[in-house]
Amino acid sequence: MYVEFHHRSEILHRTLREVEGIEVVVRDLATGPETPLRLTAAVTGDGCGRFHALVAEDPSVGELKLLEDGDLRRLYWIEAVPGTTDQRAYEAAIDSGGVYLQSRWDGEGWYTTMNYPDQECFRDYRQRIDDAGMEIEPTVVRVGRYLLSGGAFNLTEKQEAVLLEAIEGGYFEVPRGSTLGQIADRLSISEQAASERLRRAMESLARAAVTNTAEEGLVVDD
Known part of the structure; x- marks a missing residue:
């Protein structure tokens, strides 16, 4: 099944709270037993420069690499600090059979899209992330659908x-x-x-x- 849900995140929270006029899309997430959450984020919009000035000092960011530099689009590799709620939530998703597709910042929070083998696996994930301290608000649920890309957010x-x-x-x-x-x-x-x-x-x-x-x-x- 394919799901989209809205949630908040510790990662980049301070930077995004202070920057307007940008869109942030995360397409790759990874973590391991001894490594914090790592992600690749594309940042576009008029606020790119402001984002770049603040992100290196964000307390949620442990390591940062600028992969692509442009006036209105920049691509970053980010390693978060260890032990975030987001890391526990991602680990819970993997344990429940989830496949991460994409996340998009909407100015107030994040929309994330994922695939799950079935409804039971998604229910298990919701219980696990509740235990991890993250709340989500499902916005789209497609039972019997399994998409291979991030899709288009807010497509009703x-x-x-x-x-x-x-x-x-x-x-x-x-x-x-x-x-x-x-x-x-x-x-x-x-x-x-x-x-x-x-x-x-x-x-x-x-x-x-x-x-x-x-x-x-x-x-x-x-």
Whole structure:
């Protein structure tokens, strides 16, 4: 099953609290019996410089490496300090059969996407992270779905339905196989509602694609 949930994090908390105008996406997490949580984070937006000025002094950061430097996009390798709640939560996820996909900072907290073998495994994870001291708020649960990428955050079931109908109806083909009005009729919604859901869905997909593209092809020498 595929799940998205909202939560808060100790890692980067002070830095993110003081910086506006950025988007942060974490796509890689790892830890071990003798190593703290390690992650790769892509930071984009007007606040990149401010983030860079503060992150090295963040009390949650044990070690930091700048992998890619740009005016509006920077890529970091971060090792957190040992023993954070996030590390215990990640270990609980692995123990419960979870597969981490991606996390995105939304200005107030984090949206994280993960896969689990089934509902029982996810329930086990929720019990484990409760014991670890982290609270989560599930926002999307797709039983029977197992995605292989981070997906698009905040893509609701209604937005997903419009996208699916648009694809199956040939809306994106040249020439178009259907109109927005026809999509709306098939879903029994107004054309305005169909247009708004489709635009929001496409924005989420575009943001995810741009972030993923920024991280693909990166070569880091040892």
